[in-house]
Amino acid sequence: MDNSIALVTGANKGIGKEIARQLASAGHTVYVGSRDAARGERAVEEIGGDARLLVxxxxxxxxxxxxxxxxxxxxxxINNAGISGDDRSADREDVDTFRRIYETNVFGVVMVTNAFVPALRRSAHPRIVNISSGTGSLTWSTGPQFPHRGTYAAYRSSKAxxxxxxxxxxxxxxxDDIKVNALAPGLRRTDLNATAVxxxxxxxxxxxxxxxxxxxxxxxxxxxxxxxxGTPVPW
Incomplete structure (x- = not known):
């Protein structure tokens, strides 16, 4: 996997930016996916190495x-781009919020993955990583691991x-020998939502x-x- 070419969506900030930085530091070419060109340019400068902006x-x-x-x-x-709603249960959340979150966290992943599969098929060692959430685990959500049940329903269901x-x-x-895995990143200091902040x-x-x-x-x-x-998470 030396000198690989990577694309990280939502890489102008947060976990995505750090993923891009670590890949670039290891000598890989990294396309920094960003919806905002100005923020993306700043991220590329800060990441360094062979980081390239892809708006x-x-x-x-x-x-x-x-x-x-x-x-x-x-x-x-690396399908990292994601958004979260407020700390609401399903019965208190409006359907438009569900649609907005699913557009990025689910439908966006489908569109991006399908668009880049042809390029991945040209790789000798293709990999896809979906940045999910431990809160999307149905096993954990119905067990003693998560005592705060029902919160962030739109976000958590999108990750499921x-x-x-x-x-x-x-x-x-x-x-096609394309490996596809999901990652539960844990609660991190990002601007995803109030809990993460x-x-x-x-x-x-x-x-x-x-x-x-x-x-x-x-x-x-x-x-x-x-x-x-690196430990397994139950679905």
């Missing part, structure tokens, strides 16, 4: 198609859907877990869900 919106099909035309071969796709897609893509792309979790720790999956050896797993520290 596109994961919810805009034409924007994604234009970005895909700019990359002929891709070794690593993303987990299902991870399995389906792993099955569909197995014949108040956290003291280091984004670099989560990013290291994503990089590990991005650089899996050929005998590595596919269609699995891992925590940032």
């Amino acid at each position: 596109f919106d994961v919810t805009d099909a034409a924007s994604i198609a234009d970005a895909a035309r700019q990359i002929d071969k891709l070794d690593i796709l 859907a993303l987990n299902a897609l991870t399995v389906y893509y792993a099955h569909a792309l197995a014949g 108040a956290s003291d979790g280091d984004p670099a720790e989560a990013a290291a877990g994503a990089v590990r999956l991005a650089l899996l050896p050929d005998e590595g797993p596919s269609g699995e869900f891992f925590s940032w520290d």
Whole structure:
């Protein structure tokens, strides 16, 4: 996996930016996916190495198609871009919020992945990493691990859907030797939502877990869900 070409969506800030930085520091070419050109340019400068700006919106099909035309071969796709609503249960959340969150966290991943699969098929060691959430685990959500049940319903359900897609893509792309896995990054200090803003979790720790999956050896797993520290997470 030396000198790989990677694309990280939502890489102008937070965990995505740290993933891009770690990949670039390891000598890989990294396309910094950003919806905002100015923020993306600043991120590229701060990341350094062979970081390159790729401006596109994961919810805009034409924007994604234009970005895909700019990359002929891709070794690593990290679907990191994601948004979260407020701390509301399903019965208190309006359907428009569900739609808005799913547009980025679910439909955006489908559009981006499908657009870049042709480029991934030209790689000798293609990898896809979907940045999910431990709060999307149905096992954990119905067990003693998460005592605060029902909160962030739109966000958490979108991540449960993303987990299902991870399995389906792993099955569909197995014949192309494309490994597809999901990562639970843990609660990190980002601007995702009020809970994350108040956290003291280091984004670099989560990013290291994503990089590990991005650089899996050929005998590595596919269609699995891992925590940032490499331990399996139940679906």
